Structures are given as structure tokens and as C-alpha cells.
Amino acid sequence: GTEVMAMYAVAPAFPNLTTASGTDLVITGFSTIAAKSSSIKYKNVADVNMSDHLSPSMVDSLEPKMFSYKSDTENHPMVGFIAEDCDAISPFLAYHHDSQVESIDKDALIALLTIGLKDARARIAALES
Numbered sequence: 227g228t229e230v231m232a233m234y235a236v237a238p239a240f241p242n243l244t245t246a247s248g249t250d251l252v253i254t255g256f257s258t259i260a261a262k263s264s265s266i267k268y269k270n271v272a273d274v275n276m277s278d279h280l281s282p283s284m285v286d287s288l289e290p291k292m293f294s295y296k297s298d299t300e301n302h303p304m305v306g307f308i309a310e311d312c313d314a315i316s317p318f319l320a321y322h323h324d325s326q327v328e329s330i331d332k333d334a335l336i337a338l339l340t341i342g343l344k345d346a347r348a349r350i351a352a353l354e355s
Contacts (some may be wrong), residue, residue, distance in 0.1 A: 276341075279318050280334075285342030287315045307335065 291308055294301045312335065313320035313327045319335055321328045 280316060280338050280341055282342045282345035284315050284338055288312070288338075306330075 288307065289311060290305060291311075292303050292305050293308070294303055307330055309320045309327045309330045312330050313322075316334075316338070319331055319338065321331055
């Protein structure tokens, strides 16, 4: 895609930054930058029932909003979700820092939407048979 931001000589700004494999960097908290990876070799798969935390019905509570960032002096309209709204649906849908909602966990949001889509497809298939 399009380069949004480039960082050069980050060591002075982030002295505790360590390197890891992955092509994308994600900001997961205040001053926390991590390499994004989808490989199982970098993850511990949780031995919990995901349906206890994310369910297809939660998709119904998602409300896309139109907004602009307070720091945007041009007031460019954006479409998306509000982190606090997502957190109210499930705390797994937002990143937290010092007990404050910080941003949306887009990977978790995609997982929830996939759960909802699979549920809808299964219901449609059952109705068609």
C-alpha cells in the first residue's frame, strides 16, 4: 500500500526498542511499538473458549460512526468505529493503557466480524436446505 509514515534513526527516541521479524509495525500502547506477525511461531494460542468473550450477536452492537480527529484542523470526515464503543461491547476489541481505552484492536474487530459472518452463512445454509 501507500507509505503513511516512515521512521528513521528510531534508537534515540526509543532506546528500549528491540527488533523482531514481521513487515508491519503496530503501536499497541503509549510508546509501545511492536512488529506485527501472523505466524504461529510467535504466538501462544489461548486454551479458552472464544465464544465466552466474542459472540456473533456482538456484531449487532457495532455502530460505524462518522467523525474527525480533534487534532485535525481541516476537520476531514472519517468513517469507522469509536474505541470506547467497541470496548463497551467487549474489552477484547480495544487496547488499554493505564485502565484507559486507547484504540481499537483491528485484528480483534476483524475476528468478531468473521465470527458474525460465519454464523450468518451457517444460518442461511440451514434455511436453504
